[in-house]
Amino acid sequence: MNITEKLTKELSLRKPQELSLIKLDAILSGVKLDRDKLEDIEARLVGNVKFDTEFPSFTFALATGVGKTRLMAAMIAYLYYTKGLKDFFILTPGETIYTKTIDNFTPSSKKYVLDGLTDFPMFNLITGENYTYANFGNQLFDAVNIYVFNIQKIFNERTDVEFRFHRYQETLGSSFAELLQQKDLVILMDESHRYRGVKSIKAINHLKPELGLEFTATPISDNVVYSYTLGDAINDSKKALASLHNGNGAKGGYIKIPYVIARSDDYTYKGDLELVKLEDGIRRHREKKALIEAYCKNNKLPFVLPVTLLTTKNIQHAKDVKALIESDSFFDGYYKDKTLLVTSESEVDSINQLLRLEEPYPVNKNEIVVHVDKLKEGWDVKNVYTIIPFRASISKTLIEQTIGRGLRLPFGELSGVEELDSLDIISHDNFARVIAVAHEVAEGIGVKKAEKKEELKTVEIKPTGNKKLWIKIPAVEAKVYSSNKLEFFPIKLRLEELKKIKPRMVKTDIVSRQTEDAGEVEIKEEINPVNRIVRLIILEMSEFDISFKAILQKIVKHYLDQLQVTGKELSKLVKLHEQTILNDILPQLQEKLQEQTRIKFGVLDEQLPFEPYLKVVKVSAVPLDKDEVSEAESRGNIIKGYDKSVYPAYVFDSTQEKLLADSLERDKSVVSWLRLRNGQLPIKYIYGNYNPDFIVERKDANYLVEVKDKSKLDKKDPEVLEKAKQAEEWCKIASGATNKQWIYKLLPHTAVSRINSFDAIISSAYKIDKK
DSSP states (O other): OOHHHHHHHHTTOOHHHHHHHHHHHHHHHTOOTTTOOHHHHHHHSTTOOOOOSSSOEEEEEEOTTSOHHHHHHHHHHHHHHHHOOOEEEEEESSHHHHHHHHHHTOTTSTTOTTTTOSSOOOEEEEETTTTTOTTOGGGGSSSEEEEEEEGGGTOOSOSSSOOGGGSOBTTTTBOHHHHHHTSOEEEEEETGGGGOSHHHHHHHHHTOOSEEEEEESSOOSSOEEEEEOHHHHHHHHHHHHHHHHTTSOOTTOOSOEEEEEEOOTTOOOOSOHHHHHHHHHHHHHHHHHHHHHHHHHHTTOOOOOOEEEEEOSSHHHHHHHHHHHTSTTSGGGTTTTSEEEESTTOOHHHHHHHHTTTSOTTTOOOOEEEESSOSOTTOOOTTEEEEEEOSSSOOHHHHHHHHGGGOSOTTSSOOSOGGGGEEEEEOOSOHHHHHHHHHHHOTTOEEEEOOOOOOEEEEEEOOOSOGGGOOOOEEEEEEEEEOOOOOOOOOOOOOGGGGGOOOOOEEEOTTTOOEEEOOSOOOOOOSOHHHHHHHHHHHHOTTOOGGGHHHHHHHHHHHHHTTOOOHHHHHHHHHHTHHHHHHHHHHHHHHHHHTTEEEEEEEEEEEOOOOOEEEEEETTOOOEETTSOOGGGSSSSEEEOOSSBSSSEEEOSSHHHHHHHHHHHHOTTEEEEEEOOTTSSOEEETTEEEOOSEEEEESSOEEEEEEEOHHHHHTTOHHHHHHHHHHHHHHHHHHHHHTSOEEEEEEEGGGOOSSSOHHHHHTTOBOOOOO
């Protein structure tokens, strides 16, 4: 395991963080910091990189919410392990980020970003408050030192005073700035776009750093070496959600998906526009609160109190808005003592409450934060779900400044619940203009129309007190075993255009994806093209090592033979388009490896409990009798009256669920039944967890039932079939554990009918191919 793999694993780095670290490793492998001239370093980098500092400094442009501070920590560890560097100066633009960064690098903090490293040494944490301590200087020469300062602590605009950072101190024998000049200093600049002014750059250059690392979501300099934009992050979150909805994990999604909420242009405003905007935003807030309550309860998570952020025009306006929110006329006075005002006049207590916004209820009771341009870059709270900007009309700058305050994920990963995976920005400008501005900021920002919808509430669904109906479901543990056995398979060339490509020299930076075209050239035949691709595959996929060389050579040769070119022409194609070829080959190899993945189920000495859970319904919803509801009412309402079920009431998500429930309730052969809620009986399969629909108990056997769209079954959707195979394996284990047969039935939705018996319904079940 190399150093980047070690740090990625121990610090649980996300993919953009890992790629940034790999990029730094690649850059520094070809650079001698203490010898190379700036122009020589610039010449070696792809993308016309130019430095505006007197030392080499590289910008890593990561979207807000992806984790710049964690990346900073990984790079500090990397430079200590590989270069022996010990002095790291972290520069922040203001007091808010400064305070947060000190907390991030304090080992006793629960937000400590170096937590997880197995052998990183103890270090001195030097800040703008403690650097003048009398005996501190002597401690700084043999130890690892992390300095955290904000830009205001190393220079200011005044020329009539000597700034103490540069003032001679007897205990040091120099100024603190001069002491830092003696060291091999690495300067790490958070929100680095804030330091491009002449005086800021001059103050930074004065420290004579050996290396600079810059982090920002909005770069304005020409030294960017890796970029992961807001558009990239939105796209990845959308892909992760699609994967999650298909029953897979949500790996690769790092932020909430932002939406601008606007009224349609034909909407006639009645009354004050600001009040309409405020009420629309708070309705969204209340809807999210109900959904969060249910999600946390059902997944046994601490309750996360959602926060709405309001940006106002000035201090008086902020006070007026707060007074309105806390008035009896606004949602019946619910937000009295739940609204926090933060301005330049705020007392210490308000600032402390601000710092506690992420704490669980009741440590934090504030649901609304009103501020006047106080909470800018660096202030981001993971439980901000709604933002209402009153300051100005919608603009690219406003969205860019606003959006970063609420992109972080409160649960550390996407939930799969649309409203909990989105950040809403309320705007009531011209609808077409809103769409245009949103698309100008980043591809993927959604625009939704504000709708007048009934509010939501949570209802508790409790199990029946008749425990004779409680079906005995064994607790089954799943263990995943991956075998890296690979056999020859006829790999396909899925890129026919490769046959038509004229060899051109393309200089490519794989991490940043930037390319430079050097035109058509002749390439000397250096290495066998099959071996070239095999070597790259082994480097790219950690599952393979040199022992796989022979089988990979056979597979790659079969692939390249399909190009129908040989000799030098083949060598040209392979060398100049190796990344394109790899992008075609690697997924096919990954699929074959996944086929070697095996899941083994084992029974734990316990049974699954039946506990109350929450469902979200309209606030006007009342329990309806199962025999008196229409088909239109069967979704989203509380349906009661099920005497043979583990739960006597349900909130169904589809008409088919209600029809099957009614059929099971009538069927005399059914002893008991259960509509499983999401997560109640997760069955492991190779892409994640699968949750079946129903359990049915009869005297002869217990049935695990899944209802699927008939079209997916007719097409033999591979994901559906993989889930079914693992469900059948689960049933085998459950049968042995309970001494009663468990049977899996995969049903087309067309088979479900209220009047059919259970036997009639399952007679249409699909047979699972066990190959």
